Amino acid sequence: MAGREVRQEEREEGARLRHKEELSRKIKEQKVVVDELSNLKKNRKVYKQQPNSNIFFLVDRTETLSQCKNTLDELKKAHQEMENSEKTKIEK
């Protein structure tokens, strides 16, 4: 019984770690995007890539900036929640 639980915990921890890494990576990316967008000159055009293809659609810079900021905030929130849950588990 104990062995089984141990193995389960290991798997869960591995998944959590992976998830955490991905999340942190995404957060970094979003940070970069937000910084770049905010540092653009006003006359610049911003194109957004269509997923899985090489086509870029012209998009509004301000709109895109706000969207990226929102995404970043969400990712940060998820990351925070994960950290909190880990802390509670450790405390237990």
Add this chain to the structure above:
Amino acid sequence: MEAFNGASPLSRALVDRLRQEYEKVVTSCQEKIQHWKKVESDYEALQDQLHTLPNKLSYDIMVPFGPLAFMPGKLLHTNEVTVLLGDNWFSKCSTKQAVELVEHRRKYVRKVLDDLQKVMKNFESRAEFKDLQKMSDAAGDFVDIREEIEDHSIETKEKYGTAHKAHSKPKLSNVFEVDFPMNGSDTKFMGHFQSEEELWAHLEELERQELLGELDRMPNTVETNEEDTSSSEEKEDKRTDLNGMYRAEDCITQGDFHKEVTNSDLFGGQVNGSTFYHSDDEDDIDIGDNSVPTIFFSHTVEPKRVRINTGKNTTLKFSEKKEEAKRKRQNSSGIGHATPELPNIKTPADFYRVFVDIVNGEYVPRKSILKSRSKENSVCSNTSDNSAAEFDDRRGVQRSISCDEATQSDNSESILEEEEAEGQQQLPKKLPSSSGTTEAFSGTVIGKESLSPSLIPHPVIAHPVLPTILEQKSEEVLSKASEETPNRISKFKAARMQQPS
């Protein structure tokens, strides 16, 4: 037992490897799931884009110029989309149609994802189970799939050995006692030992229910919550003794190990009984007499619906009559079988004794039921040559010589009497002598005499034993030649001659 114990270290390694394989499957499933999730998200994005694409007449885009270069440009004809149908076939559709296509593909992707999730869960649970088994191995007991079985694997194996033998009751007590030292740490055993009688009673009741078919697996599994998965697995291995044992343990009690032991025995017996149900003979599980399931073989008393075109009646009636007559004889004379209703069969020879008649102390096979008994113009479906059939019949009777059929009293049909006469007169001839090829009429006809019914060979039901084979050879004759005359006479004439007498 010892073999299993010796194999457990080996199985541990195997279990480890199996677990690794399971985990590999799980990881591969996870990767696939990741891939398909990405595909789904792509399709979702595409669908969104397609929704909004017709909103504008043209879009400013960066047109890709090869893999690395782009040119600013415009996207026109926003409503025309070329969709890949597969195999380099494309179709030009509107965005709405394209959206539908995409939706259809997403549906498929979702289905694939679901299946992968299920598979992953399945293998995860299997891997966990294997961990448990490994631990059980380490503990030293024989392992079952279920967790609860740790202490009783050994007993169940022993029980299996006893339960599968008929009349295994005397051994059961030994097994019980053996269990105790093996599970000395299990205090429950000591506690339940007091209620052995209750357990026996419970065992009998369950056996009865099992026979009636009321005791289904379902109510039993309902009793035990945690054993459903393993019990379902065991269901598949119905014929495996171990699993039968485990199932018994599984479904009978909740943690009552002693009861599990007894009931496992019960189930083992019942499993055997169920397997025997498929055999031609009737198997009776003795539930009333012993608390241990005992399996008796008995001749099926149900008359087989063998159709013989007789003048009067069908074989069915005939055989029923014969059976009753036989039973009456048995009861009256007390010859033949141990039990009033069922013969006590322990050896193959017992079979023979059940299905043959005893004439003058010797065993004579009964006449086949396919042979007609009526004296009138019975149409034999198999008869091609009347005379030959006649002779065969006579030969069959000759084989049945010296068969003292004390059990047959009601054979009022003249055919039987004819047989008796023939049988009597051909006493010196033995059974094997007449076995052989069907020959033409030898020319000897036995006159009909009034004999005691006990001499009538009794071909009630086709028997699987030796007499049947011989009778098959003389099977063509359905009507008997009542008299033996030096001259050949047709069977109908013989029947007619018989009738008045």
